[in-house]
Amino acid sequence: xKYIWWIPVVLLLIVMSCEKHDPTxxxxxxxxxxxxxxxxxxxxxxxxxxxxxxxxxxxxDYYLVEWAPREEHGYINVSxxxxxxSVTSYNVEGISTEYSYKSYICGFNDQNRTNPSSVTFxxxxxxxxxxxxxxxxxxxxxxxxxxxxxxxxxxxxxxRIAGGEFDTLxxxxxxxxxxxxxxxxxxxxxxxxxxxxxxFNSSNTLTDDVLIVTPVPDDLDIxxxxxxxxxxxxxxxxxxxxxxxxxxxxxxxxxxxxxxxxSADAVEYTAESLEPGVNYTFRVYAYEGDYDWNYAEVGIExxxxxxxxxFVPGGTYQMGDTHLAGDGDxxxxxxxxxxxxxxxxxxxxxxxxxxxxxWALVNSLIYCDATTVTNxxxxxxxxxxxxxxxxxxxxxxxxxxxxxxxxxxxxxxxxIEITWYGAVAYCYYTSLLSMMTPCYDxxxxxxxxxxxxxxxxxxxxxxxAARGALDNPDYLYAGNDVCENVAWxxxxxxxxxxxxxxxxxxxxxxxxxxxxxxxxxVWEWCWDxxxxxxxxxxDNQGTVVDPTGPYSGYYRVIRGGSWHDGAEDCRVSSRYxxxxxxxxxxxxxxxxxxxx
Numbered sequence: 001x002k003y004i005w006w007i008p009v010v011l012l013l014i015v016m017s018c019e020k021h022d023p024t025x026x027x028x029x030x031x032x033x034x035x036x037x038x039x040x041x042x043x044x045x046x047x048x049x050x051x052x053x054x055x056x057x058x059x060x061d062y063y064l065v066e067w068a069p070r071e072e073h074g075y076i077n078v079s080x081x082x083x084x085x086s087v088t089s090y091n092v093e094g095i096s097t098e099y100s101y102k103s104y105i106c107g108f109n110d111q112n113r114t115n116p117s118s119v120t121f122x123x124x125x126x127x128x129x130x131x132x133x134x135x136x137x138x139x140x141x142x143x144x145x146x147x148x149x150x151x152x153x154x155x156x157x158x159x160r161i162a163g164g165e166f167d168t169l170x171x172x173x174x175x176x177x178x179x180x181x182x183x184x185x186x187x188x189x190x191x192x193x194x195x196x197x198x199x200f201n202s203s204n205t206l207t208d209d210v211l212i213v214t215p216v217p218d219d220l221d222i223x224x225x226x227x228x229x230x231x232x233x234x235x236x237x238x239x240x241x242x243x244x245x246x247x248x249x250x251x252x253x254x255x256x257x258x259x260x261x262x263s264a265d266a267v268e269y270t271a272e273s274l275e276p277g278v279n280y281t282f283r284v285y286a287y288e289g290d291y292d293w294n295y296a297e298v299g300i301e302x303x304x305x306x307x308x309x310x311f312v313p314g315g316t317y318q319m320g321d322t323h324l325a326g327d328g329d330x331x332x333x334x335x336x337x338x339x340x341x342x343x344x345x346x347x348x349x350x351x352x353x354x355x356x357x358x359w360a361l362v363n364s365l366i367y368c369d370a371t372t373v374t375n376x377x378x379x380x381x382x383x384x385x386x387x388x389x390x391x392x393x394x395x396x397x398x399x400x401x402x403x404x405x406x407x408x409x410x411x412x413x414x415x416i417e418i419t420w421y422g423a424v425a426y427c428y429y430t431s432l433l434s435m436m437t438p439c440y441d442x443x444x445x446x447x448x449x450x451x452x453x454x455x456x457x458x459x460x461x462x463x464x465a466a467r468g469a470l471d472n473p474d475y476l477y478a479g480n481d482v483c484e485n486v487a488w489x490x491x492x493x494x495x496x497x498x499x500x501x502x503x504x505x506x507x508x509x510x511x512x513x514x515x516x517x518x519x520x521x522v523w524e525w526c527w528d529x530x531x532x533x534x535x536x537x538x539d540n541q542g543t544v545v546d547p548t549g550p551y552s553g554y555y556r557v558i559r560g561g562s563w564h565d566g567a568e569d570c571r572v573s574s575r576y577x578x579x580x581x582x583x584x585x586x587x588x589x590x591x592x593x594x595x596x
Contacts, residue, residue, distance in 0.1 A: 020121035026058055026108055026109045033058040033114045041121035043499035045151040046097055047200040051105070052089045056114065059107030067092055069099035095123045097201045106484050108109055130207035131194050137192045137241045138186040138288050143208070144178045145194055152196040152203075162189035162209075163551035186214045186293060202452040207584035215239055217284045222298045227311040227342045228595050229272045230300055234284055238264040242286035247271070250281045273595070274302045276311035276513065303513070309593070312461075315470040316543065319463055320535055320571045323476055329532045330573045334539035338464045339546055341344055344455060344590040345515050346500040347414035347522060350392050353426060354400045354411070357384070360429045361399065368395045375425050378442030382581060383422030390585035391417035403555040407585045410519070412499035414522045414588035420556045420580030421445070423525045427454040430591070447527060449548065450594070456565050457592040459528040459575070460547050466560070466572040468508055478518035479508045483567035487520025493563030497522055519570040522562045529553030530577035555579055562586035
């Protein structure tokens with residue numbers, strides 16, 4: 001039997017045409033379901049939104065929700081979910097801030113449905129509102145940011161050196177709002193960048209930069225102030241991060257060594273214990289912890305003649321009459337070791353004494369009248385014999401003044417008619433005036449040889465310097481074997497003293513510095529008591545170290561000869577003595593001081 005294909009179709013159409021429809025039944029296909037109203041999208045986080053709608057009583061089976069991102073060629077990657085009819089909201093997760101999304105919702109009753117309702121949305125990542133970098137030191141900076149966002153999983157911090165590429169420094173948790181970078185290098189510029197990240201998105205990026213500039217001491221200068229010290233001065237404005245100022249020193253071409261740490265607001269430093277004839281280089285720089293900042297550098301060669309004093313390097317020599325041309329008290333020749341010291345290049349002048357004693361007078365340390373000058377503290381002694389006609393100093397009722405005479409034509413001539421006490425007192429007052437610790441105690445006129453002030457030389461120091469210290473050619477006189485070449489004595493002095501500008505020649509050279517009139521012009525007071533057999537006592541002890549003379553005696557030693565005496569008294573080994581309370585028109589003095 002031939003199959004007729006159209007018969008079943010006709011029968012189906014007949015059945016369908018006989019079906020009854022109920023327009024009041026929500027399941028009926030002719031039932032007009034109300035649209036879903038108030039379909040909205042609300043952002044919860046950067047990657048999630050909440051879809052909400054008004055409940056539709058016509059929907060009896062389920063809701064169908066669809067959403068998809070829009071790209072260049074339309075919506076792709078459609079996602080969907082079915083929801084119970086009692087639900088009126090739905091959270092969409094995994095949203096990217098890079099795309100705009102569209103969502104649809106329909107309600108279903110079997111095969112009947114509502115018209116779709118739609119909403120378009122795009123999420124944003126809450127921006128970081130501020131980002132600052134604050135220096136905490138020259139090697140650290142604090143990064144601080146403000147971000148009103150509670151869905152950040154982490155912050156990414158990046159850094160680059162000016163002109164370079166950004167590198168990730170670190171990532172920190174979403175609850176962190178500051179971070180300390182402790183890996184900076186001073187005198188470098190840095191740029192920082194920050195952005196936040198969640199599981200799906202990244203926030204905006206903010207940047208800030210910082211330049212670390214470490215101040216350098218400016219106008220660094222150096223000046224020698226004594227034979228063994230120099231003063232460094234500089235300008236410096238602290239930036240608040242430094243711990244202080246460091247001073248480093250190099251001797252000649254040797255290694256650098258740190259010698260001092262001082263406060264950051266210091267603008268000067270005195271370097272001590274230096275040696276004449278040696279080149280020193282100094283660096284001045286701020287520091288923070290173990291890190292030294294940039295430095296300023298300056299150099300100096302220490303001169304051996306500064307402010308009238310000459311450096312005398314220590315050493316050992318043969319003291320006494322090495323030429324066998326003198327008296328018995330110059331023998332035996334014996335070994336003496338002398339420590340380094342500084343000696344005045346010239347004899348103390350009249351003008352020097354007037355200046356210091358007038359200062360002492362103003363400060364009530366001495367008493368003056370027309371006949372004498374005495375000390376007012378300690379054991380009172382006559383210092384200057386003003387009523388001696390040979391004295392070139394007078395008191396005018398208010399102060400001491402110079403008065404020329406046949407023995408002293410200039411205030412630059414060596415001071416005469418000064419007692420041993422006067423010479424000691426001058427050293428004492430000069431030390432006070434120079435803010436040094438005095439060597440002398442005027443109560444008993446004792447000497448502390450370890451103090452830093454001025455004093456008279458010992459007899460051994462005087463002869464050591466007159467011989468040229470380590471550069472010792474064993475001359476008969478100070479600097480020569482011919483007296484008239486180096487000394488004012490009775491053969492050429494014309495019966496008077498001579499000032500420091502009226503010289504035959506520089507007579508003793510030590511490390512580039514000169515000392516004058518060690519032979520001749522005036523005898524010079526020394527510290528020591530005179531002992532006729534003292535040299536034998538020293539010789540019995542072997543090499544004596546820094547001898548200071550006998551413990552007691554009647555006279556004080558004078559050395560060097562004078563304009564009044566013959567050549568034999570001007571020899572470097574010649575010894576003589578006077579009462580310490582007497583004064584003469586051919587006796588003066590010069591000072592020494594210890595090295596710092």
